Amino acid sequence: MARSSSSGSGQLCSFREWDTYLLVPSYLIGIRSYSAHIEPNAVNVVFQFNDLSIEEDLLSEARRKLYASDGDGFFIVRNFLNEAQLDHMRKVWTNPNVCANYLLLKDLTPEIIAKVGTGDDLSIFKPSTFLGAPNQFRIDERGNSNFVNFFWNEPSDEVTYTACLYAHTLRCRIEGRPPFEEIYTFSGNVAQFSVRRCVDAATVVRPHRDWISKNPLDKDSYQLQRLQITLFLSNKENDYLGTGFKFRKNTGEDVVFGTDVEVGAGDLVFWRYNNLHSVEQIKTRDGQIGFLRIVMPPEKVRPFVQINCVLSDGRDALGIATPKS
Numbered sequence: 379m380a381r382s383s384s385s386g387s388g389q390l391c392s393f394r395e396w397d398t399y400l401l402v403p404s405y406l407i408g409i410r411s412y413s414a415h416i417e418p419n420a421v422n423v424v425f426q427f428n429d430l431s432i433e434e435d436l437l438s439e440a441r442r443k444l445y446a447s448d449g450d451g452f453f454i455v456r457n458f459l460n461e462a463q464l465d466h467m468r469k470v471w472t473n474p475n476v477c478a479n480y481l482l483l484k485d486l487t488p489e490i491i492a493k494v495g496t497g498d499d500l501s502i503f504k505p506s507t508f509l510g511a512p513n514q515f516r517i518d519e520r521g522n523s524n525f526v527n528f529f530w531n532e533p534s535d536e537v538t539y540t541a542c543l544y545a546h547t548l549r550c551r552i553e554g555r556p557p558f559e560e561i562y563t564f565s566g567n568v569a570q571f572s573v574r575r576c577v578d579a580a581t582v583v584r585p586h587r588d589w590i591s592k593n594p595l596d597k598d599s600y601q602l603q604r605l606q607i608t609l610f611l612s613n614k615e616n617d618y619l620g621t622g623f624k625f626r627k628n629t630g631e632d633v634v635f636g637t638d639v640e641v642g643a644g645d646l647v648f649w650r651y652n653n654l655h656s657v658e659q660i661k662t663r664d665g666q667i668g669f670l671r672i673v674m675p676p677e678k679v680r681p682f683v684q685i686n687c688v689l690s691d692g693r694d695a696l697g698i699a700t701p702k703s
């Protein structure tokens with residue numbers, strides 16, 4: 379399904395209307411608001427390349443909270459989304475019609491992985507992540523779903539796309555990297571944004587750490603500056619029950635978001651990827667949307683392998699049979 383027109387269902391939005399939702403931001407960690415550059419009676423609005431910079435003193439608070447040994451290991455940007463943006467995104471990502479924009483993937487069975495195999499070590503790759511990969515959708519028998527989006531694809535919702543792109547640039551700046559790194563695949567990694575909705579599961583994500591391999595000299599897998607992003611689109615109790623997102627602070631204390639840490643729908647959370655984290659014990663009552671959130675994992679990209687997307691009926695998604703080497 380293509381994007382709806384601006385006067386359509388109202389669930390998805392067009393290029394013309396997204397700026398209605400993207401009100402001028404003034405975030406705590408401070409990319410300077412464009413409004414600061416608009417003179418009251420100016421004929422021309424002046425935008426400068428410097429507007430993409432964030433002054434170091436504005437970043438220092440976030441970095442201290444994230445990285446100091448007595449820090450939380452997370453940093454919350456409250457109300458990253460305003461009410462209209464949040465309401466729009468909740469409607470989009472709970473609308474069954476949005477599935478039509480996505481490639482439905484079967485579970486990655488050993489047979490499928492073997493089909494992909496070229497003799498390389500595939501364990502570091504998600505077999506469905508490659509340069510130019512389509513957006514993908516998975517759902518299990520309980521209704522837990524995951525929409526995986528790459529920035530090179532046409533957005534199925536431009537408010538979500540823009541919010542995630544902006545969140546990613548903020549992450550890069552906190553990490554001390556160029557703001558647009560890993561949107562494409564030049565570095566071998568690519569950031570995607572996954573809209574995940576969990577309605578019923580005991581263990582959603584097992585406790586684990588990322589980017590902290592046993593070999594600290596392995597620069598590809600041992601990176602202490604790495605941050606994950608969670609954009610919360612749901613509220614505990616109102617939208618889901620149970621535990622949800624559990625996280626170990628730099629101090630070693632385990633906390634549950636929505637219980638021990640105040641967090642709500644519309645909040646953006648940066649958190650240290652190296653710290654132990656999990657998503658556990660989700661239940662919903664009738665009428666609740668579930669634990670709805672967006673996470674943005676950078677993935678290693680497997681270039682030039684195109685056989686690794688398989689439709690639900692077993693056909694190769696792209697119709698390209700790449701022979702094994």
Ligand SMILES: [Fe+2]
Nearest residue numbers: 586587588655
């Ligand atoms: Fe993780």
